Amino acid sequence: MRVTKATPAAGRRVLADFRADRRILLLAAMAVVIGAAGTVAAWGLLALIALVTNLVWFGRIDTALVSLAQVKPSWWMVAAPILGGLVIGLMARYGSEKIRGHGIPEAIEAILIGGSRMSPRVAVLKPVSSAISIGTGGPFGAEGPIIMTGGAIGSLFAQFFHLSAAERKTLLVAGAAAGMTAIFGTPVAAILLAVELLLFEWRPRSFIPVTAAVVTATMLRPALLGAGPLFPFAADPVLPWWGLVLCAGLGAATGLLSCALTSLLYALEDRFEHLPVHWMWWPALGGLIVGLGGLIEPRALGVGYDVIGDLLGGHxxxxxxxxxxxVKAVIWLVALSSGTSGGVLAPLLIIGGAMGWLAGTALPGEPGYWALLGMAAMLGGTMPAPLTGALFAVEVTGDLHALPALLAASVSAYAVTVLVLKRSILTEKIARRGQHITREYGIDPHQFTRVSEVMVRAVETLPGHLPIREAVAVLERGQHRAYPVIDEAGRPVGFVTRADILLWGAEGGHGEERLDEQVSDAALPVIHPEDVTAHAIEKMLASNRGRLPVVDPESRALLGLVTRRDLLQVQASFSRAETERRAYFVRKRA
Structure with missing residues (x-):
């Protein structure tokens, strides 16, 4: 057994790890509370949507979700969406403009530039405005609003405690993921959606609390919203050995449709921007198109969960x-571009499912199977979140056997949208507000590169007992702008720079003084060889220094230096690994 000597640095690291572990447990406990609140909010949102729907279309007080297929076309079918849009425009103008849109970009924006702080006004107005929008015929789903509402609940809860912006982000996303889990009963997909679209990281600090919130929502959902898959399905066909090629082909075609929808959405949004009326009136104008679409096909209005069930079941x-x-595609594009309130997941599922169903009429098996693949592909390509799209389809139907085909379709759609579009339907909206979000998920090279790999080992030093007069002479003829000063044991006590020469020359009288009497710094920050370069960057920023001494963790003797230039080499090496191309198994030319 190997026994190592405990050092102060090791002790500090153990204490820091212990404190970090305590913070994770604290965040997980908070996430349980937020998960419960998010589940209740999801139940309340669905009940509110059903209440508005029943009041507007059937004149009764009821909280049971109903289909609008039984609504007979009339003048009210046009008037109701217009009135709903007018109410939403007033709420956005005089309440909070952040209720406009489908919620996910707003949640991302709050994370990126708002310190993960959301207002109580948004937490109240977003679900109410969404219920009015969907209940009066808006072709939206409840998932975007509940992601925004659940995120607001998590953010508001976090603001009562002394938490960092990163910790508030974790609780915001925990509320959003819990809300999505409660709506659809898809815990794994909700976690993946959180990672792919909201967290921008995969760390225990965020992953564990978000999972705690999702598990809490999963436990509470049966009591409030029912158990089991939302759209049970198990009619998987026996495909030929090359059947996955068909699945990938459907995914690619769905990806092209996704690109067209995204482009049309923002083209329509640009048209609304040029209208000579205030944006408050835009949702009412969008409601006019929604109502006209309802006259053609009433089932295109509202959430449309019954349509999804019929596409899968073949009815x-x-x-x-x-x-x-x-009709669904047209009214959804117009309504969403008008700035009304509502989610995008349900419309995407219907549009993708309809396309897959149509393709399935000429493919092996039942059209419902290909409708399922179209839903996953549309979700994975448009969001873009391919893993979320595949796992969402599995969980919402309970059809685990379809996972390989769902992955083929979803990833193919994702590949098409990434190649064709610069930004997704989510990031394009944020980019138009001046923020840039990369669509790639990677690891920071500074998180795994050790200081020992980049530090300068051959370091010229000055002994602390050296008279200042001699030190000045060394600096005047030396090649470096700064030299570390060490004591008799080789431990760094400070730095001397060329700027110090000018200062000492102006003051005079320091010629015979010892160098360490002028430059000793008890607060001199140091770094250890086994530390990652990310830690070195943090110390540089905290101390406002461009170089750090690297010391032995036990003796504190100087081992080398790490500078900003050395840290930049880490990124340069990472870039070379991405861009330099070389073949090794080729014949060399003579």
Whole structure:
């Protein structure tokens, strides 16, 4: 057994790790509370949507979700969406403009530039405005609003405690993921959505609390919203050995449709920007198109969960699918670009499912199977979140056997959208507000590169007992701008720079004084060889220094120096690994 000597540096690291572990447990405990609150909020949102729907279309007080397929076309079918849009415009103008849109970009923006702080006003107005929008016929889902609402609950809860912005982000995302889990019963997909779209990291500090919130929502959901998959499905066909090629082809076609929808959405948004009326009136104008679409196909209005069920179950005919696909896409694009409130997941599922169903009429198996693949592909390509798209389809149907085909379709759609579009339907909206978000998830090279790999080992030093007069002479003829000063044991006590020469020359009278009497710094920050370069960057920023001495953790003797230039080499090496291309198994030319 190997026994190592305890050092002060090792002790500090153990204490820091212990404190970090305590913070994770504290955040997880908070996330349980937020998960419960997010589940209740999801139940309340669905009940509110159903209440508004029943009041507007059937004149009754009821909180049971109903389909609008039984609504007969009339003038009210046009008037109701217009009135709903007018109310939402007033709420956005005089309440909070942040309720406009489908919620996920707003949650991302709060994380990126708002310190993960959201206002109580948004937590109240977002679900109310969404219920009015969807209840009056808006072709949206409840998932975007609940992500925004659950995120607001997590953010508000976090603001009562002394937490960092990163910790508030964790609790914000915990609330959002819990809300999505409660709506759809998809815990794994909710966690993946949190990682792919909201967290921008995969760390225990964030992953464990978010999972705690999602598990809490999963436990509470049966009591409030029911158990089991939302759209049970298990009619998987026996495909030929090359069947996954068909799945990937459907995914690629769905990806092209996703690109077209995203481009059309922002083209329409640009058109609304040029209207000679205040944006408060835009949702009402969008409501006009929604109402006209409802006259053509009433089932295109509202959440449309019944349509999803019919697409999967095959209880629908070709003409109806074609009509729903066209009408749903048109009214969804116009309504969303007008700035009204509502989610995008349910409309994407319907549009992707309709396309997959139509393709499935010419492919092996039932059209419902290909509708399922189209849903996953549309979700994975548009968001873009391919893993979320595949796992979401599995959990919402309970069909685990379809996972390989779902992955093929979802990743193919994702590949198409990444190659065709610069930004996704989510990041484009944020980019238009001046923020840039990369669509790639990677590891910071500074998090795994050790200081020992980049530090300068051959360091010229000055002994602390050296008279200042001699030190000045060394600096005047030396090649470096700064030299570390060490004591008799080789431990760094400070730095002497060329600027010090000018200062001493102006003051005079320091010629015979010892160098360490002028430059000794008890607060001199040091770094250890086994530390990662990210830690060195943090120390440089905290101390406002451009170089740090690297010391032995036990003796504190100087081993080398690390400078800003050395740290830049880490990124340069990482860039070379990405861009330099070389073949090794080739014949060399003579």
């Amino acid at each position: 629908i005919v070709l003409g109806a699918v074609l009509t729903i696909l066209v």
